[in-house]
Amino acid sequence: MSTPRSVVLERxxxxxxxxxxxxxxxxxxxxxxNTGVLLAGAAGIGGMILAFKGxxxxxxKILRGSPLTLGTVVxxxxxxTPGWGWDAGLAAVWAAAGCLVLPLSRHSRRGxxxxxxTPAPQLxxxxxxxxxxxxxxxxxxxTRKARMLWARAGMPGRTHIVAAHRHPSMxxxxxxxxRASEPGRPITGLSExxxxxxxxxxxxSDVSLTPVTPHPGRQGGPGWLEAHITPDANRRRRExxxxxxxxxxxxxxxxxxxxxxxxxxxxxxxxxxxxxxRAKLTDATAVLRVNLAKVCRGLGIKEDDSRVFLLADGAEFxxxxxxxxxxxxxxxxxxxxxxxxxxxxxxxxxxxxxxxxKNMVWQHDKNAACHxxxxxxxxxxxxxxxxxxxxxESLAGAVVWLSTVRKDEKTTTLGQYIDRxxxxxxxxxxxxxxxxxxxxxRAEMPWPHDGKxxxxxxxxxxxxxxxxxxxxxxxxTATQDTLCGQDIQTNGDDLTVTGLKYGIGFKPAGQSPFxxxxxxxxxxDNLRQNSRPVIFNMGSPGxxxxxxxxxxxxxxxxxxxxxxxxxxxxxxxxxxMTGEADxxxxxxxxxxxxxxxxxxxAVLLRVLYADFDTDLAHLFPDEVYxxxxxxxxxxxxxxxxxxxxxxxxxGEFGPAPENEGEDDEDARxxxxxxxxxxESGGGSEERQDAVTSPSQALAAIRxxxxx
Numbered sequence: 001m002s003t004p005r006s007v008v009l010e011r012x013x014x015x016x017x018x019x020x021x022x023x024x025x026x027x028x029x030x031x032x033x034n035t036g037v038l039l040a041g042a043a044g045i046g047g048m049i050l051a052f053k054g055x056x057x058x059x060x061k062i063l064r065g066s067p068l069t070l071g072t073v074v075x076x077x078x079x080x081t082p083g084w085g086w087d088a089g090l091a092a093v094w095a096a097a098g099c100l101v102l103p104l105s106r107h108s109r110r111g112x113x114x115x116x117x118t119p120a121p122q123l124x125x126x127x128x129x130x131x132x133x134x135x136x137x138x139x140x141x142x143t144r145k146a147r148m149l150w151a152r153a154g155m156p157g158r159t160h161i162v163a164a165h166r167h168p169s170m171x172x173x174x175x176x177x178x179r180a181s182e183p184g185r186p187i188t189g190l191s192e193x194x195x196x197x198x199x200x201x202x203x204x205s206d207v208s209l210t211p212v213t214p215h216p217g218r219q220g221g222p223g224w225l226e227a228h229i230t231p232d233a234n235r236r237r238r239e240x241x242x243x244x245x246x247x248x249x250x251x252x253x254x255x256x257x258x259x260x261x262x263x264x265x266x267x268x269x270x271x272x273x274x275x276x277x278r279a280k281l282t283d284a285t286a287v288l289r290v291n292l293a294k295v296c297r298g299l300g301i302k303e304d305d306s307r308v309f310l311l312a313d314g315a316e317f318x319x320x321x322x323x324x325x326x327x328x329x330x331x332x333x334x335x336x337x338x339x340x341x342x343x344x345x346x347x348x349x350x351x352x353x354x355x356x357x358k359n360m361v362w363q364h365d366k367n368a369a370c371h372x373x374x375x376x377x378x379x380x381x382x383x384x385x386x387x388x389x390x391x392x393e394s395l396a397g398a399v400v401w402l403s404t405v406r407k408d409e410k411t412t413t414l415g416q417y418i419d420r421x422x423x424x425x426x427x428x429x430x431x432x433x434x435x436x437x438x439x440x441x442r443a444e445m446p447w448p449h450d451g452k453x454x455x456x457x458x459x460x461x462x463x464x465x466x467x468x469x470x471x472x473x474x475x476x477t478a479t480q481d482t483l484c485g486q487d488i489q490t491n492g493d494d495l496t497v498t499g500l501k502y503g504i505g506f507k508p509a510g511q512s513p514f515x516x517x518x519x520x521x522x523x524x525d526n527l528r529q530n531s532r533p534v535i536f537n538m539g540s541p542g543x544x545x546x547x548x549x550x551x552x553x554x555x556x557x558x559x560x561x562x563x564x565x566x567x568x569x570x571x572x573x574x575x576x577m578t579g580e581a582d583x584x585x586x587x588x589x590x591x592x593x594x595x596x597x598x599x600x601x602a603v604l605l606r607v608l609y610a611d612f613d614t615d616l617a618h619l620f621p622d623e624v625y626x627x628x629x630x631x632x633x634x635x636x637x638x639x640x641x642x643x644x645x646x647x648x649x650x651g652e653f654g655p656a657p658e659n660e661g662e663d664d665e666d667a668r669x670x671x672x673x674x675x676x677x678x679e680s681g682g683g684s685e686e687r688q689d690a691v692t693s694p695s696q697a698l699a700a701i702r703x704x705x706x707x
Contacts, residue, residue, distance in 0.1 A: 006105035018095035025078040041072020063103040153198035157190030186222035250298035257294030273323035333608035346392040349605035362458040368500040372507030376536025381591040387610035391619040398467035403428035405474040417620040429484035430644040432491035456503030475508035496526040559604040
């Protein structure tokens with residue numbers, strides 16, 4: 001073995017420098033040589049300090065600077081030792097340590113020099129790359145052919161085919177079991193396109209990759225993969241799909257009408273003429289999002305809102321496709337259906353599935369009366385609902401009042417079976433004043449069992465007064481009346497807040513539930529939280545959803561009520577090409593409504609039908625219930641009883657204007673008029689600067705002429 005040149009030179013330097021270190025400090029301590037040795041040692045110490053602070057490679061750098069530092073130590077020690085023996089010994093020890101450790105030549109290599117006394121490594125001779133040879137494991141012919149195709153493709157994803165299995169009754173469909181070529185390596189970088197290209201005339205969409213689940217007798221995990229190649233099955237799926245396949249491809253996909261859902265079952269009810277599609281979300285924690293129109297297109301059925309309905313229940317939902325509109329059926333009202341049970345619930349209609357839907361005459365859980373909110377455009381069925389609701393309340397022993405702005409046949413007919421009924425805004429204003437005063441009267445009304453007043457308790461036989469239901473039809477129009485509209489709105493707000501604890505429920509009806517039409521926010525909140533709102537056709541699906549806003553968690557779950565039952569017939573494109581007229585509109589959807597249940601779920605129902613062309617006495621009890629004599633006396637004391645249709649009294653709905661003479665018939669009380677009184681003793685007269693009506697102009701002329 002040859003010694004590296006750097007080692008020989010370093011040992012030679014230590015051998016020659018040792019006598020100098022022993023002699024110079026004693027011979028000429030102030031000479032240039034000794035001064036140079038000391039300066040070199042100082043530089044070595046500084047380098048060692050910097051190397052220590054730098055951390056990286058500190059040990060190696062300190063060793064390389066150690067010869068200078070230790071040489072300076074020997075030089076300084078030689079100046080204080082007695083005799084030449086000590087100096088020579090110290091220098092010899094320094095030289096021997098340097099020759100043994102070799103800090104300069106040994107620690108200056110960083111992987112680019114061969115080790116001490118070690119021959120340079122020789123590169124092995126290049127060998128041709130070995131080809132993976134798969135031993136014959138007795139595979140069948142299909143597996144061997146698949147392996148040949150796989151090897152021809154270059155072993156995609158560095159994988160090997162373990163086995164191949166043909167699908168039953170399929171000529172080209174097969175499943176291939178793959179594993180990584182190197183044990184312990186996961187399969188990465190393999191795509192459906194790689195598999196399709198390896199097997200020739202196969203489309204990428206006909207290949208699917210699935211993980212392998214370990215089970216006894218077969219390994220699994222990241223190093224294994226199954227490739228399903230199904231061109232024949234996909235062709236059949238595209239041409240003649242099953243119900244579940246059609247749902248998965250057209251509805252349950254990311255762009256379908258119900259993303260993330262699967263079809264559970266499809267059932268046909270021939271007797272009722274309906275097909276039920278029951279589905280659920282694969283992820284039970286996901287939020288259900290169903291686009292009914294897209295679902296209909298995916299199922300290949302007509303997008304007809306009057307025949308196709310959605311019922312959601314958590315992660316499951318049901319789509320019902322009827323042959324004919326199910327809610328076109330008439331459900332006659334009967335006394336048995338309208339008689340409330342012990343909890344104050346009665347049947348008000350039926351859903352598309354034939355299930356009864358109930359409303360309440362009082363709130364059993366809150367131990368109070370209930371309000372009501374009935375909305376809908378003209379001829380939508382509000383008055384029909386009034387009939388069955390009033391009949392149920394009368395059967396429960398309640399007193400019923402009804403007021404409307406304009407007189408019509410149905411409300412006049414209902415007046416025969418209830419306590420009070422009128423058809424003017426003035427009647428409504430006095431009705432609400434009396435109901436509001438009853439809150440004060442009943443608050444002080446003693447109960448017979450202890451002589452103390454109590455809050456209303458539904459069904460309690462000790463209660464000295466009856467439940468009172470105050471209906472106000474066309475409430476929106478009444479609040480805009482110039483004489484008493486403001487009074488109606490104010491008293492309506494008060495009644496919704498204070499009426500429940502005294503057994504008084506307020507039930508307005510109209511075509512708009514918004515503040516600018518008379519429904520304040522406070523009134524809407526109290527009505528919705530203490531009733532089951534019934535919303536008939538509001539003119540459009542958007543208006544119906546807006547009317548239900550605030551009563552549900554998601555107002556877009558409100559079912560659609562079409563204007564008419566108009567089933568689509570034939571193709572509109574073909575009719576346009578042939579010049580044929582479109583089919584006529586179908587039957588009206590009057591009586592179809594959305595009721596908001598207590599849990600915020602909207603249910604579409606057909607309200608029970610009360611035929612006003614016949615006698616309604618079979619729905620109402622024989623007795624018409626009225627207020628107690630005590631309540632009537634208290635109302636008379638306040639001037640709030642009697643004929644509510646009588647003309648307005650001076651100052652009843654605002655300050656009374658001045659009447660110059662008792663026979664002045666043109667002077668009428670005006671809402672909001674000022675106090676125009678004359679003082680006979682003072683000689684002064686307060687006149688109104690502006691004339692705003694013909695009667696005021698005539699009165700001014702008479703004052704000037706002394707007539």
